[in-house]
Structure formats: C-alpha cells, structure tokens
Amino acid sequence: MGKATGFMDYKREKLNERDPLTRQNDWKEYSAPYTDDVLKKQGARCMDCGTPFCQIGMEIKGGVSGCPIYNLIPEWNDLVYRGRWKEALERLQKTNNFPEFTGRVCPAPCEGSCTVAINDPAVSIKNIERTIIDKGFENGWITPRIPSSRTGKKIAIVGSGPAGLASADQLNQAGHAVTVFERSDRLGGLLTYGIPNMKLDKEVVERRVKLLRQEGIDFVTNTEIGVDVTADELKEQFDAVILCTGAQKQRDLLIEGREAKGIHLAMDYLTLATKSMLDSGFKDKNFIDAKGKDVIVIGGGDTGADCVATALRQKAKSVVQFGKHPKLPDTRVGDNMWPEQPYVFSLDYAYEEAQAKFGEDPRQYSIQTTKIVADKNGKLKELHTIQMEKVK
Numbered sequence: 483m484g485k486a487t488g489f490m491d492y493k494r495e496k497l498n499e500r501d502p503l504t505r506q507n508d509w510k511e512y513s514a515p516y517t518d519d520v521l522k523k524q525g526a527r528c529m530d531c532g533t534p535f536c537q538i539g540m541e542i543k544g545g546v547s548g549c550p551i552y553n554l555i556p557e558w559n560d561l562v563y564r565g566r567w568k569e570a571l572e573r574l575q576k577t578n579n580f581p582e583f584t585g586r587v588c589p590a591p592c593e594g595s596c597t598v599a600i601n602d603p604a605v606s607i608k609n610i611e612r613t614i615i616d617k618g619f620e621n622g623w624i625t626p627r628i629p630s631s632r633t634g635k636k637i638a639i640v641g642s643g644p645a646g647l648a649s650a651d652q653l654n655q656a657g658h659a660v661t662v663f664e665r666s667d668r669l670g671g672l673l674t675y676g677i678p679n680m681k682l683d684k685e686v687v688e689r690r691v692k693l694l695r696q697e698g699i700d701f702v703t704n705t706e707i708g709v710d711v712t713a714d715e716l717k718e719q720f721d722a723v724i725l726c727t728g729a730q731k732q733r734d735l736l737i738e739g740r741e742a743k744g745i746h747l748a749m750d751y752l753t754l755a756t757k758s759m760l761d762s763g764f765k766d767k768n769f770i771d772a773k774g775k776d777v778i779v780i781g782g783g784d785t786g787a788d789c790v791a792t793a794l795r796q797k798a799k800s801v802v803q804f805g806k807h808p809k810l811p812d813t814r815v816g817d818n819m820w821p822e823q824p825y826v827f828s829l830d831y832a833y834e835e836a837q838a839k840f841g842e843d844p845r846q847y848s849i850q851t852t853k854i855v856a857d858k859n860g861k862l863k864e865l866h867t868i869q870m871e872k873v874k
C-alpha cells in the first residue's frame with residue numbers, strides 16, 4: 483500500500499476536462515490526463531483493501547459492481563504512487579487488452595464499488611488507468627509482441643468491435659493465425675462508428691489496430707460474412723469461427739407520425755458524423771446536419787448524450803433531451819447500497835457542455851413521446867408528450 487493516510491490527506495480530483503464552452507468548438511477529446519504529481523496523490527488515496535471491491539466484477543441486483551475484467555487495481559494504484567509507471571503498465575496489461583479504450587469510455591463500475599466511496603469520492607481509478615497506458619505509448623514501452631511459435635490453426639473472427647479485437651488479440655498471442663472480417667470500411671465497430679471522437683479519438687483506435695497488424699493479425703474490411711463470403715466458405719477455410727457481430731439492431735419509436743421528415747435514428751446520425759469527419763473533415767457534407775436547428779433527442783441514455791454533444795458541435799440552435807426515467811438522486815437512497823452500482827445523478831460531458839452554452843441541463847425527465855405531427859410538407863412540426871410520475 484502506498485500512503486497509509488492518503489485517502490484522508492488528499493481529495494479526489496475530478497477528470498481533467500477541457501473547458502465545456504471551448505471544447506464544443508472542436509471534435510478533439512474532451513478530457514486529458516493529469517500530471518504525474520496529481521496522479522501520484524490520486525494513487526495514494528487507494529487503501530489497498532484486503533478485499534478490493536473495485537475488482538470484484540460481479541452482478542448485484544442487475545447492476546455491475548467492480549471491474550468486469552478483474553483489473554489488478556490496487557496493485558497499479560500503488561505502483562503509480564511510487565512512480566513505477568512501467569511496472570504499473572505491466573500489471574494493467576495482464577488483465578486488459580485495450581486499457582486506452584476502457585480508460586476513456588468505460589463507465590467505471592470499479593469506482594462505484596471502491597471502498598473509499600462509502601463515505602468519500604472514490605479513488606480516480608479510470609483516470610489512473612488511462613494515464614498508465616497513454617504513458618506506455620508515449621514512452622515507446624508498447625511494442626509489437628510477436629508470438630514466438632505458431633500452432634498452424636486458422637481462426638476467423640467476424641466483426642472488429644472491441645469483442646472482435648480482444649478475441650483476435652488473445653488468439654493471436656496463443657499462436658493461432660487470425661483473420662478478422664469487417665463489413666464496414668473501417669475497423670473498430672462502435673469504437674469507431676458509435677462513440678464520438680470527443681470521447682474516444684479515432685487515432686487511438688487506429689493506433690491499436692496498427693499494433694495488432696504488426697503482431698500478425700490480418701484484417702479484411704468491406705466484407706460482410708453471409709453476403710460477400712458465405713458461412714460455409716468460412717468454415718471450410720478456417721479451423722474455427724468466432725462471431726463478434728455486436729447488437730446492431732436499432733430500437734425505433736413506432737408511434738403515430740414517425741414517418742415525418744427530420745426524424746433520424748441515433749446510430750445513423752452519429753455514424754455519418756464520424757465517417758464524414760474521418761473521410762473529409764466534414765467537407766463532403768455527407769452527414770445529418772443539426773446546424774441552426776432546434777434538436778430534441780428522445781432517449782435519456784449515453785447514446786442520447788453523445789447526440790447532444792454532436793448537435794452542439796454542429797451548432798444547433800437549441801438542444802433538449804427527453805428521458806423516460808425520473809431524475810436520479812444526488813446520493814444513494816433506499817436499498818441502493820454500496821458496493822452496488824450507484825444510481826445517482828451525474829453531469830456527463832454532453833450535459834456540462836449544453837449547460838455551459840444554454841444555461842441549463844438539457845435533460846427533461848419522465849417524459850413519454852406519444853405522437854408526432856408533421857406540417858403540410860411532411861416535415862416534423864410537433865411532438866406530443868405526457869409527463870409521467872413514478873409510483874411504487
């Protein structure tokens with residue numbers, strides 16, 4: 483354990499975020515790592531618990547508590563406190579194929595179940611994780627690990643999202659010859675064409691893919707299994723096939739008036755925005771543009787938040803988000819006890835940005851959209867809603 487009294491001596495530092503008003507003028511990541519000195523103190527806050535709840539990775543009452551991949555959190559917290567970054571990286575890589583992704587976008591159930599969080603803000607685990615791996619890349623500590631021997635077995639992986647990439651990494655390191663098939667033009671699944679650039683820079687995804695290629699993995703893009711290559715062909719050519727195709731079915735809102743012009747599905751909106759940014763820096767205009775528009779995002783989750791942040795960057799006139807659930811309390815209430823996932827209010831990056839621009843949180847709670855009305859040209863004119871109330 484680093485510093486015995488660290489959790490009393492130092493306060494948790496919030497994520498190092500860029501100014502919410504400034505950052506919505508660009509598509510760069512909204513957060514940045516802290517200096518070594520700040521993170522050393524954050525690492526010192528870890529109590530090296532006998533039972534580290536941060537890494538239990540279990541489901542309690544339907545929510546995830548602790549790290550689902552059992553990251554060795556207290557070990558690398560201690561190493562960071564002692565300034566032994568390279569060793570911290572080695573410990574981190576023992577359980578995590580891609581800490582540069584999780585360190586940026588994981589919802590951090592480790593922090594929700596951290597013991598310090600019983601009566602104080604949790605250890606900044608996610609922030610420390612991200613800095614360890616970013617430092618690893620910056621210092622050239624991450625180099626291709628080419629397997630010393632090959633098994634002669636060939637494995638096909640369908641889909642290049644995080645599941646496909648992690649499977650490919652594990653199987654390649656085990657010595658198999660791995661080929662990843664991806665129907666899209668770019669690799670990464672929703673890491674590339676779902677999560678917006680300000681949350682996860684696409685260069686971070688490309689950097690990892692480049693490394694995986696150097697380690698011997700083959701990637702085939704623009705190839706849909708079941709269309710361009712049949713399942714039988716795949717089974718003939720490979721010893722095993724792994725399906726990592728994700729959950730790509732979108733959930734529509736099938737209510738009266740849905741066909742009105744001006745209504746889009748979040749995934750079309752977000753994917754086109756990222757694709758246009760990567761293809762041409764938005765010059766091709768091949769995206770759904772919210773510029774100058776009054777935008778309503780229906781759906782209160784993280785994907786909705788990403789739509790809010792994207793609309794802000796496109797200079798929407800106003801942005802509001804409707805969610806079906808009531809506003810969460812500021813602290814745990816009722817039977818939502820530690821170390822369960824905390825169901826508490828938070829101001830995510832997109833809401834912070836909207837608040838900075840328009841003076842208020844864009845979220846409207848407990849709203850159900852019941853009907854859409856179009857004008858005589860078929861263009862969206864009205865949303866009809868009901869205000870709901872949660873009763874036990």
Ligand SMILES: Cc1cc2nc3c(=O)[nH]c(=O)nc-3n(C[C@H](O)[C@H](O)[C@H](O)COP(=O)(O)OP(=O)(O)OC[C@H]3O[C@@H](n4cnc5c(N)ncnc54)[C@H](O)[C@@H]3O)c2cc1C
Pocket residue numbers: 587588589640641642643644645646663664665666670671672673676677678681705706707708726727728729730752784785788
């Ligand atoms: C807008 C948005 C924001 C998100 N933000 C976060 C976040 O902040 N934190 C977080 O933890 N999670 C987030 N998620 C969820 C996360 O992205 C997913 O859980 C994760 O990407 C799922 O990984 P996967 O590999 O299973 O599938 P996917 O990422 O969906 O990848 C599946 C891949 O398979 C390909 N494929 C499908 N069928 C075929 C076929 N027949 N042939 C070839 N290829 C095929 C697809 O093109 C796709 O590239 C977000 C999701 C969205 C949509």
Ligand code: SF4
Pocket residue numbers: 527528529530531533534535536537555556559595596597598605607
């Ligand atoms: S639960 Fe929190 S304090 Fe305990 S070991 Fe994990 S990070 Fe450290």
